[in-house]
Amino acid sequence: MTRLIQTLSEISTDYDALFVDLWGCVHNGIKAFPDACAALQTYRAGGGKVVLVTNSPRPWRSVAQQIKEFGVPDDAYDAIATSGDSARxxxxxxxxxxxxxxxxxxxxxxxxxxxxxxxxxxVQITEVPLEEAEGIVCSGPEDPLADPEVYRPQFLYAKQKGLKLLCANPDIVVDRGEVREWCAGALAALYTEMGGESLYFGKPHPPIYDLARRRLAQLGQIDDNRILCIGDGIGTDVMGGIGEGLDVLFITGGLAAKEFGPDPVNPDPERLKLWLSEQNLSPTAAISFLR
Structure with a gap:
């Protein structure tokens, strides 16, 4: 049964490393969450290792620069594993x-x-028009506010040619501040629904966890039973962590916040229990916001 906690420190001593999602947990796409950053800084000060594991389609150095601009301190993490690097x-x-x-x-x-x-x-990669392509690489829609259905004609053509689609970000949506945006995962889902073949390299799929473990191994050898995954995506962070046999801390105040009552800071325990049962997933613990 999922334990509802108030602060990371209630369970953090059970773990030597954290695999932490970024968007919705550490920042909102515009600015950092101070309490989340402080919690990670405190955890690291006690000897814990923090690997940021993100479905961002960017290389890790680009993500590091981006989150610095958002206000995430350098001493809040040790390493970054991105879906973009895994897909690239x-x-x-x-x-x-x-x-x-x-x-x-x-x-x-x-x-x-x-x-x-x-x-x-x-291999030597060359970017070409769709008509000349051997495959498709998708790092996101050109317009994140437009319905993914606008890609249906292109995808119909691509499917008929038998092209595979490499998805650099399996997320369906993200919230940038108060605005919900479509991600590459929505396009890949449409292509798959149409009968095309989509290849995924971010959460919840194994390649990004392999990359995260390699990043962690550079910091020291840590067993899986001492790793805690943290994230707000039930179909990415939670499903992925559980699929890897890792413990998971679910952030209820992120993408699914409206499912647990009117106050995101105080999720209704019964609504949380029912919703997780409907998802057929049981994270180790849940918290409203990382703090």
Whole structure:
């Protein structure tokens, strides 16, 4: 049964490392959450390791710069694992071919940066129009406020050609401040629904957890039973962490906040219990906001 807690410190001594989601947990897409940052700083001061595990389609250095601008302190974390890096690695290993059509102008320059993989398996990637493509790479919709259905004609053509779609961010939506935006995961879901093949490399899928564990291993060897995943996405953070056999702290005040009553700071325990039962998922613990 999921335990409802008030502060991270109530359970943090049971863990030597945290895999922490960013959007909705540490920042809102505009600015950092001071209480969340303070909780992570305190945890690290006590010897714990923090790996930020995010479905951002950006390379980790780009994410580090972005969250610095949001006000996330450097001493709130040790390392970053991004869905973008996991997907870029797959792209440069040729999983969707060498000639790719990219969807997502916002992160195009970051995502298409060359990678030195030091392996003979690496391929030379060329960005081309859809008509010339061997595969599709999606880091997000060009307009995050537009209905993903606008891509249906392109996807119908791509499906008929048998193109695979590499999804750099499995999130369906995020809240940027008070505005809800579509993510690459919504486009990938549409393509799959239409009969196309979508490849995922972020939460809840295994590749990003493999990357997070490798980032953590560079800081020291820590067993899985001493790792706690933290996030607000039931279908990404919670499902992914449980699928990896890791303990999970669910942030109720994020994407699903309205499910647990009118006061996000004080989620209704009975509504939380019923909702988690409907999701058929049982995180180790839940907290309104990371603090």
């Amino acid at each position: 690695l797959a792209m440069y290993l040729g999983v969707v071919g060498e000639k790719v059509h990219h969807i997502g102008d916002k992160f195009k320059d970051d995502f298409m940066q060359p990678m030195d993989l030091a392996t003979d398996e690496a």
